[in-house]
Amino acid sequence: MTERTDRADRSTVERDPEAVSRFVEHFAAQLVEAGVPRMPARVFAALLASDSGTLTSAELGERLRISPAAVSGAVRYLAQVHMVSREREPGSRRERYRVHGDQWYEALTSREAIIKRWEHALREGVDSLGAATPAGRRLAETLAFFEFVDTEVAQMMNRWRTERERLFGSQDDH
Amino acid sequence: MTERTDRADRSTVERDPEAVSRFVEHFAAQLVEAGVPRMPARVFAALLASDSGTLTSAELGERLRISPAAVSGAVRYLAQVHMVSREREPGSRRERYRVHGDQWYEALTSREAIIKRWEHALREGVDSLGAATPAGRRLAETLAFFEFVDTEVAQMMNRWRTERERLFGSQDDH
DNA sequence: CCTTAACTTCACAAATTTGTGAAAGAAGCG
DNA sequence: CGCTTCTTTCACAAATTTGTGAAGTTAAGG
Incomplete structure (x- = not known):
């Protein structure tokens, strides 16, 4: 469907930003329908679709085209309901946000x-x-x-x- | 219709409207926190706290002090998510809304x-x-x-x- | 058929929520 | 210590959601 491949066979390669964004928006929309506020839903979806499972505030703002303030608010919400955790990056004053694999759907479920x-x-x-x-x-x-x-x-x-x-x-x- | 005796010792009696209302509003508030829209939450709580498990539109409007339009909207919502069912009352053009015992938390859960x-x-x-x-x-x-x-x-x-x-x-x- | 009771739909005013730019707060790094 | 980089907080404008009155629709009962 979206034209995948030609070359590209190492796992970490071939990330088509187009395709990623489509998934992010689509999945976020489903979360919104289930009652999750819009920005948190988008931020969460973006994290879910990232290879490392972590993104910095700047990366999120960039990929989703939203202001730092919006990222901040969304992350606060997500942390509160235990869907992401925040971790300080040792060196820089950058903060990383992470979907914690298991933990998040436990939160959702219980x-x-x-x-x-x-x-x-x-x-x-x-x-x-x-x-x-x-x-x-x-x-x-x-x-x-x-x-x-x-x-x-x-x-x-x-x-x-x-x-x-x-x-x-x-x-x-x- | 409100005003039902004092004395009272058969199980169906002794309904203190004050106490009922307190419960309705309190429980509705919890539902709201969980993401249910306000009016649907209140209507649902009212049904849950009724002896028969059914109320007419008029009764709902009266107990909750809301307009017929609000009742209508709330009920539409609740029916859509299968938390209540509507039944036509044989004689009159009155409609009854009912919490269907089991069915509703199944809806909630699944x-x-x-x-x-x-x-x-x-x-x-x-x-x-x-x-x-x-x-x-x-x-x-x-x-x-x-x-x-x-x-x-x-x-x-x-x-x-x-x-x-x-x-x-x-x-x-x- | 016409009346009337009961619910629904509609347009709109009020309240709430969202996301932003701007300013203020931390914290590394020189 | 002050500069710089990142994040959070705040006030506000825009968008959305809510609930209402009023008009519209449907069907029972004369």
């Missing part, structure tokens, strides 16, 4: 904090509406579901780590 | 459509960046993760149905 607050709100609801009322029972069941999911997801992620090991070697990036 | 599109975008990415490149490998792994989650979640939901049966009787609402 949503720890959010679920916990839902559970809390539901407990309050059961209390104040009364566990014996129909509505109270519905809330209690919903609560039970979330608690169930909590433990199941944790187990699932363990299985994934095994599966991942099986499919790909130990580590890949990082 | 997100079928969204995940599928992510997977699609990722496949394209692997193709156009090249499966042999570091970035391509990262995308491939991410893709594998989502595919893994797909099947795992399906199984998890089956287990939940069993568990639910065990905890609560066969059906509760509906």
Whole structure:
């Protein structure tokens, strides 16, 4: 589809900026539809599509055509939800941002904090509406579901780590 | 219609509108934080906290102090993401909206459509960046993760149905 | 058929969110 | 220590999203 190759056979070569950008924008658009704010989505996609899995602020601004301020904001958001981590580059005052392979989809999947607050709100609801009322029972069941999911997801992620090991070697990036 | 006795000892009674409202607003707030638009979140919470699990458009407007238009918009949204279903009330042209017990958190959890599109975008990415490149490998792994989650979640939901049966009787609402 | 109850659509005002340029803050390096 | 390079913060303009009143649509019930 996009005209790939002719020559180029070492793995690290043949990076067509066109193609990369197309993927970045397309994938970012999907994230946006799922509720991720626009800039964070684009920054994240760009990192995902980079060979090293890390980019500096300058590189991000350049590739996405956005201001340093926008990069800063996006990265702050992504760090907060644990989808990227930031690392100071030893020499220069440059900062690098990294998609941390595993860690990020764990964040996506579990949503720890959010679920916990839902559970809390539901407990309050059961209390104040009364566990014996129909509505109270519905809330209690919903609560039970979330608690169930909590433990199941944790187990699932363990299985994934095994599966991942099986499919790909130990580590890949990082 | 509001004003339902005092005395009260049958399970269906003793609904303190104050307390209900507090729960509705609190839970809705949590949903909003998780990315659900405000009105849909409030409407949904109201349904969840109702004894029958169904409310008419008029009842919703009244309890939440919002216009019919707002109700309409919110319900359209919720129906689209399968968090409520609408049913025509046989006699009158009134419409009822219902939280369908199970169905809704299944929707919340699986997100079928969204995940599928992510997977699609990722496949394209692997193709156009090249499966042999570091970035391509990262995308491939991410893709594998989502595919893994797909099947795992399906199984998890089956287990939940069993568990639910065990905890609560066969059906509760509906 | 006409009336009327119930929901939906539409245009728009208000509120919120986004991204930017400019200025201010850190931190390496001479 | 001061210069320089990078990043963050801030105020604001632009774009988007929200919720409303009002007009439009549909169908029940005379």
